[in-house]
Amino acid sequence: MNMDSVLYSSKDGIATITLNRPDHINAFNIQMRDELFEMLKLFQDDDESSVAIICGSGPKGFCSGADISEFGTAPSQVMARSVRAERDLWGLFLEIDKPTIASLHGYVIGSGIEISLLCDIRIASSDASFSMPEISLGFMPAAAGTQTLTRFIGLNNTLDMLLTRKSLDSKTALAIGLIDRIVDGSDLQDETIKLASNILKSDQNFVQVAKKSVYLSEEMGLMEGLLWEKRMFQKLQS
């Protein structure tokens, strides 16, 4: 397969995974799904890289959502079943121990938002815009958005974004917790690398356990979570 709709590079401990269909504002298609799956696995196994940046190529945006021309025909039930079982891309994001940063600019639509919410930190340029148009096209979010959005921006904002399909600017996105940082468009790349380098300065064992603990806090009872945190800290200190 010609691997070019998602690029992978690595430098100074930082991996960069680039959505690379700039002529289509990086619209997410089947090839991209399969390649992103491979690239995430590559990052997981890449001993040279401790942090990954996920970004989109071209000036127009990070990702304009699912490519309607490809997802227009519904996959057969057999195909849908095998994708669910073998290409669990969204589940793979959650299995990665190393930190991931989404670097967002321009259009961040549908699966673009969903991919960014499967990363640990979201940094965006001040000119980015965010929307979830799925239900007006007759389908619904399919890259974990109905699950991750509520956990980041709450039930209220999630229902509002999906049901009214409204578009948010970066400032509003920051205010409701959809993104974590805003920088000027011209500084986005430098600031993203700075953020990644900053994480690299810490002991990566602690970084990875801290990441895991925060994710587990949503899945465990408080007492269980406190016990896990203490045990992991003691284990790493010894």
Add this chain to the structure above:
Amino acid sequence: MIETTADDDNIVLFSIKKSHDSIPFCFEFEKKCHSIIDNHTKVLVITSELENFAQYCHINNEDDCIGVINTLIDIKIPIIAAIESGAKSYGLELALACDIRVCNKDATFALNQISDGMPFRGATQILPRLIGKGRALDMILTSKEINATEAKEMGLISYINDHSAIDKAICIARSISKNTAPVATRFAKESIINGLNMTLRQGILFESDLNIILHSTRDRAEGIEAFVQRRPPEYLGE
């Protein structure tokens, strides 16, 4: 007393009126939900001329009052609350069980039950999911009153309208009714609300299952065809 109207866009409006009827409010509300909302209804809008949005019913068996909240939670279509003067105690709990809350700029909100009891129609469960644990505890334990701006900042309500909450609510309802595919809308709501009771991993698979079922709808094919042909979609709810 509850007046009901249904319009050509399949929007059902419940208007809660002042009355001295002998029928308890909650009985009437539940009965209307079951008799008026049908398979064609696309959006339910609830508004009220009562100062507190809804009237507490003095009936012997208080368990019956919880039935209203359960009935609202079980409704699969989007529900919009239009709050003109405010929502207090039982009235706020009723509004919390809706999906989008719109209020007038002078509206105020509070849960006043703690002085001689506690909220028992959903507030201790729904409020933390909307505004976070800290703010929910503050509201429930201190009965503090909050204004419209504060309520919007904390995610308790979605929109403030300067003059009339109901106008804005109807405008949102019309937009949902005209522009979204009914089955996709119901599935997205189900995925968002039920997903919060699951671990993230389970939730992602739940969303994936709903997507696969949605592949078989005519509206999905129509939505994509309309998008490609640059015309407005005509959804049949099939």
